[in-house]
Amino acid sequence: MTRAADAAEEIRHRIVDFSDLDGWHEDDHAAALSVFLNTCADMKTLEWRSLCRAAAEQKNAKAFFELFFRPVEISDGKPMLFTGYFEPELSGDIKPSARYRFPVYRQPPEARDGRFLSRREIEETNVLAGRGLEIAWVDDAVELFFLQVQGSGRIKLPDGRFIRVGYGGKNGHEYRSVGRELVRRGVYNVHQVSAQVIKNWVRRNPVEGLELLRHNPSYVFFREVNEVPAELGPLGAMNRSITTLRSIAVDPRYTPLGAPVWVEKDGESKIRSLMIAQDTGSAIKGAQRADIFFGTGDAAGREAGRLKDPGRMVVLMPIQTAYAHLPVDAQ
Numbered sequence: 001m002t003r004a005a006d007a008a009e010e011i012r013h014r015i016v017d018f019s020d021l022d023g024w025h026e027d028d029h030a031a032a033l034s035v036f037l038n039t040c041a042d043m044k045t046l047e048w049r050s051l052c053r054a055a056a057e058q059k060n061a062k063a064f065f066e067l068f069f070r071p072v073e074i075s076d077g078k079p080m081l082f083t084g085y086f087e088p089e090l091s092g093d094i095k096p097s098a099r100y101r102f103p104v105y106r107q108p109p110e111a112r113d114g115r116f117l118s119r120r121e122i123e124e125t126n127v128l129a130g131r132g133l134e135i136a137w138v139d140d141a142v143e144l145f146f147l148q149v150q151g152s153g154r155i156k157l158p159d160g161r162f163i164r165v166g167y168g169g170k171n172g173h174e175y176r177s178v179g180r181e182l183v184r185r186g187v188y189n190v191h192q193v194s195a196q197v198i199k200n201w202v203r204r205n206p207v208e209g210l211e212l213l214r215h216n217p218s219y220v221f222f223r224e225v226n227e228v229p230a231e232l233g234p235l236g237a238m239n240r241s242i243t244t245l246r247s248i249a250v251d252p253r254y255t256p257l258g259a260p261v262w263v264e265k266d267g268e269s270k271i272r273s274l275m276i277a278q279d280t281g282s283a284i285k286g287a288q289r290a291d292i293f294f295g296t297g298d299a300a301g302r303e304a305g306r307l308k309d310p311g312r313m314v315v316l317m318p319i320q321t322a323y324a325h326l327p328v329d330a331q
Helices: 003-010 029-042 046-055 061-068 119-125 141-150 178-184 195-204 206-213 298-306 319-324
Strands: 012-015 069-075 081-087 089-093 102-105 134-138 153-156 162-170 220-224 247-249 260-265 271-279 289-296 311-318
Touching (some): 046 061, 069 319, 081 298, 102 141, 102 220, 134 141, 134 162, 134 220, 141 195, 141 206, 195 298, 260 289, 289 298, 311 319
Antiparallel strands (some): 069 311, 089 134, 247 289, 260 311
């Protein structure tokens, strides 16, 4: 038997009652319905499209979800893990200066067809400089590094305007974790490492810090995202704006993009909320794995960076789809 078949056999679908969802009756279902409507029209199957048309006419959001969906707990034998993500906000300008020294680059043509120079080579040779590839210049190399890790963000200009940037390609090198490298060196143990801890260490150790960042050879290029107003959230995988604490990134092999998902995040600060699966992420793998979007800016980044909690998530599936996933002897 192949590994793919083995993996398929491990997937379990179990329909539960809405009464089994901890906190279901207390949530703001209207807020969740509004976010669901942002992307449901982009879902491909007739069943989802029919639900989207029905959703637009609903006056009682809670009743809508209970009438047209069934909660399905999907498991693959691995424990649930919730993490958080956010949209960085950097200070920058459209021209370089003594303060704004670090360029945010578009992808050069020669990097589109495969492996390109490493992070170190790009930064040490200035091979991209002066070619009109600069979208903007920012004032902090560490924040630029984490902008590349996140893949999108906003740049606040001196006049108060914003430039929003999104993922525009990469240099073809595999991502290498600088947090794991700090653990390997014995600087921190695995439970101490977070984005904020890494940022602080790099700033305290500027020479060693620059070398640490170059331990990751992957380099991300950007594009301007002009179609999204600054007051809305960044684009998710469905090419629509995502919403603070209502949008999550999931593994679409298990959770359909656009589906409502009941989130029961445990830990120090519990979350019981209906969210919408509107994004994906390279680290989001598995049936019980989700990344919660915390919003834009430093405060959102601090909240997101602390999150690494257990719990469970339950996908709300259209009734026919929910029962189709069950084994024959369970229907």
